[in-house]
Amino acid sequence: MNESAVSHTSPPVQYPSTFSDELIEHCRQGCIPPEVFADARALLTEEVRRRYVRVNPRCLTQVLDDGAEGVLRLGTLSSLPDDSSPLTSEERQLGCEAQLHLRSESPSGHAKNESPMLSSSAFTKAHIITAVPKSTLLRLGVAHLTGLPLASVQSVPWLPCGVLTLPWSYPIGGSLLFRDGVLVAMDAASIAAVVALRPRRGERVLDLCCAPGMKLGLIADAVSSQEGEGEKDLPRGGRGLAVGVDVSLLRVYMCRSTLKKHQCGTGARTSSCAATSLPVCVFVGDGRYFTMADAMASMDEAETATVDVGVGLTARERRALRRLSESTTKRRRCDADMAPAAAVQRLVSPLRASGSSAGAVHVGYAPAEARASLSVWRQEEENIEAHEQGGVAEKCLFDRVLVDAECSHDGSVAHLQLEDSKAPLDIGNSSAVIEKGRGLTNKYRMQRLNLSVDGTPPAEASDSSSSLFDLQSELLYNGYQQLKPGGTLVYSTCSYAFSQNELVVRRFLSRVNAPAARATNSVKVKAVLVPAFSYTHEGRGTPNRECVENAPVSSCVRMESESAAEALQQQLNDHAADYGVVEEGMRRHYPPAEAGPLTSTPVGSRFWPRTFSSSFLYVAKVWKKVEASD
Numbered sequence: 043m044n045e046s047a048v049s050h051t052s053p054p055v056q057y058p059s060t061f062s063d064e065l066i067e068h069c070r071q072g073c074i075p076p077e078v079f080a081d082a083r084a085l086l087t088e089e090v091r092r093r094y095v096r097v098n099p100r101c102l103t104q105v106l107d108d109g110a111e112g113v114l115r116l117g118t119l120s121s122l123p124d125d126s127s128p129l130t131s132e133e134r135q136l137g138c139e140a141q142l143h144l145r146s147e148s149p150s151g152h153a154k155n156e157s158p159m160l161s162s163s164a165f166t167k168a169h170i171i172t173a174v175p176k177s178t179l180l181r182l183g184v185a186h187l188t189g190l191p192l193a194s195v196q197s198v199p200w201l202p203c204g205v206l207t208l209p210w211s212y213p214i215g216g217s218l219l220f221r222d223g224v225l226v227a228m229d230a231a232s233i234a235a236v237v238a239l240r241p242r243r244g245e246r247v248l249d250l251c252c253a254p255g256m257k258l259g260l261i262a263d264a265v266s267s268q269e270g271e272g273e274k275d276l277p278r279g280g281r282g283l284a285v286g287v288d289v290s291l292l293r294v295y296m297c298r299s300t301l302k303k304h305q306c307g308t309g310a311r312t313s314s315c316a317a318t319s320l321p322v323c324v325f326v327g328d329g330r331y332f333t334m335a336d337a338m339a340s341m342d343e344a345e346t347a348t349v350d351v352g353v354g355l356t357a358r359e360r361r362a363l364r365r366l367s368e369s370t371t372k373r374r375r376c377d378a379d380m381a382p383a384a385a386v387q388r389l390v391s392p393l394r395a396s397g398s399s400a401g402a403v404h405v406g407y408a409p410a411e412a413r414a415s416l417s418v419w420r421q422e423e424e425n426i427e428a429h430e431q432g433g434v435a436e437k438c439l440f441d442r443v444l445v446d447a448e449c450s451h452d453g454s455v456a457h458l459q460l461e462d463s464k465a466p467l468d469i470g471n472s473s474a475v476i477e478k479g480r481g482l483t484n485k486y487r488m489q490r491l492n493l494s495v496d497g498t499p500p501a502e503a504s505d506s507s508s509s510l511f512d513l514q515s516e517l518l519y520n521g522y523q524q525l526k527p528g529g530t531l532v533y534s535t536c537s538y539a540f541s542q543n544e545l546v547v548r549r550f551l552s553r554v555n556a557p558a559a560r561a562t563n564s565v566k567v568k569a570v571l572v573p574a575f576s577y578t579h580e581g582r583g584t585p586n587r588e589c590v591e592n593a594p595v596s597s598c599v600r601m602e603s604e605s606a607a608e609a610l611q612q613q614l615n616d617h618a619a620d621y622g623v624v625e626e627g628m629r630r631h632y633p634p635a636e637a638g639p640l641t642s643t644p645v646g647s648r649f650w651p652r653t654f655s656s657s658f659l660y661v662a663k664v665w666k667k668v669e670a671s672d
């Protein structure tokens with residue numbers, strides 16, 4: 043355990059005074075120790091605060107082309123090309139400046155991992171292109187470099203996959219880099235959830251709570267990435283698909299904008315990024331009930347040729363979405379003031395009441411590339427014999443599923459505002475709203491926690507079926523149902539609360555592994571909790587021929603090496619006991635006899651902000667292991 047980490051045996055620390063009694067009670071119930079808020083406050087101070095960005099892989103296509111004006115080195119490869127390299131002096135100068143900082147951030151001993159080719163003195167351009175993963179060098183034009191504080195660009199040593207941090211003061215929103223989609227602002231812990239999932243080229247991946255689409259964009263990059271060395275036998279010839287679902291129509295619209303910007307399609311101001319249509323589609327629907335069969339039924343197959351590239355929908359789909367939009371306009375206004383789970387109920391109920399289960403799903407975005415992948419999938423499904431035992435129930439299942447569940451966001455450090463002086467808000471002030479750029483207000487937090495502003499549960503939320511715990515449990519359960527045997531699921535939240543993380547996962551495991559539940563599966567499967575950053579389970583005893591043990595992963599989400607993933611897992615394990623949340627949670631939620639042995643096994647991994655300098659994230663990975671039939 044990190045010596046600087048706060049142990050649960052430390053003297054009690056007070057909860058921040060900006061928290062109401064009800065919120066503090068919630069923290070106690072959820073085993074959220076007060077120390078984590080002090081850590082969050084420390085991370086928010088301007089001097090230490092950093093902005094995480096990842097590089098859009100579509101902007102890397104011209105890496106090292108002639109005439110490059112600047113090269114920014116990404117990742118933690120540690121040696122720079124020597125004088126015999128084909129880099130111009132300007133490129134070398136820029137690289138050196140960035141490298142100095144990258145090196146100072148790299149953990150000791152990292153140089154051991156560098157490519158032998160990089161330490162060679164006889165560099166040629168060809169060497170660099172073949173030896174260095176493309177995402178380690180980013181070519182930037184002068185316009186993009188203007189104002190970029192190269193000297194303070196840093197890599198993220200615990201997540202070596204093209205993730206950088208910039209000083210908080212860098213005006214990224216107004217920068218060309220951001221507007222052209224070269225850099226995508228995204229918290230490192232969020233990226234870690236996708237790295238844990240490990241989507242690979244050619245796979246079908248479901249993101250069950252996708253909006254605003256940051257992780258979905260990363261998944262789409264992975265399933266459509268360039269073929270890497272050793273990736274010859276790819277599933278479906280490399281034609282993958284990323285499918286996003288979100289219950290909120292407004293957030294699906296946000297997601298669509300995020301993805302369109304990410305794809306550098308219309309609106310890109312320069313040619314730095316190659317415009318591509320990614321195999322990614324988004325549906326409005328309730329993740330607790332979503333199935334891909336319903337989603338396919340909601341799509342307009344006949345008019346595929348007339349998809350409007352601007353919105354990625356056919357005219358019929360647009361009309362359907364408009365009708366949905368109109369029918370929810372009034373509700374939307376109410377929803378803004380409502381606990382999210384209650385809002386979910388209000389949006390979904392009319393959808394489900396509208397007739398068939400397919401009526402509960404609407405396509406919100408499906409560009410040409412996604413439709414092409416979908417039609418391959420449809421074709422495959424048609425070839426499956428409907429009368430096969432379990433054939434219907436197991437149709438349209440995914441290789442991987444991400445359940446980045448709705449949660450209370452208490453660990454979303456980037457959005458927390460804890461200082462009284464800057465945000466003198468209290469729950470008695472009913473005019474308190476979410477203040478753009480100033481973080482989450484108490485009122486907002488209260489809503490996320492299903493509490494009304496005076497601390498009592500709102501009427502809609504008092505029904506136990508709308509509690510966060512139930513919502514998260516149902517999302518996780520359905521995510522698992524949509525996963526094919528042998529597949530991998532990641533459950534994540536940005537809440538510190540034991541009750542939204544370990545408790546949800548433990549109860550889920552008991553539920554799906556209960557003998558009665560397993561007896562209903564046509565293929566005998568078992569949900570097995572595996573370390574988030576270990577991938578060795580893939581390919582063992584699974585019928586997924588595409589899951590090959592130690593197979594290389596797609597370039598845009600890979601760790602630099604398996605040992606880097608192992609080091610990260612080790613670091614997470616070492617910190618598992620920090621703050622005593624798990625032990626405390628176990629004691630509270632399990633009888634003493636059961637709590638003893640349970641405490642020794644961490645359920646999932648926690649990214650502590652102080653240790654990882656990022657927002658908080660809880661990640662648990664579940665493998666749908668196929669068991670030999672008796």
Ligand SMILES: C[S@@+](CC[C@H](N)C(=O)[O-])C[C@H]1O[C@@H](n2cnc3c(N)ncnc32)[C@H](O)[C@@H]1O
Pocket residue numbers: 232250251252253254255256257258287288289290293327328329330382386446447448449
């Ligand atoms: C933590 S956010 C997801 C963030 C997203 N994965 C990303 O990386 O950009 C949770 C999302 O879950 C959605 N949500 C809440 N209840 C849902 C449900 N029943 N089905 C699907 N989505 C739901 C919310 O609208 C919200 O957009």
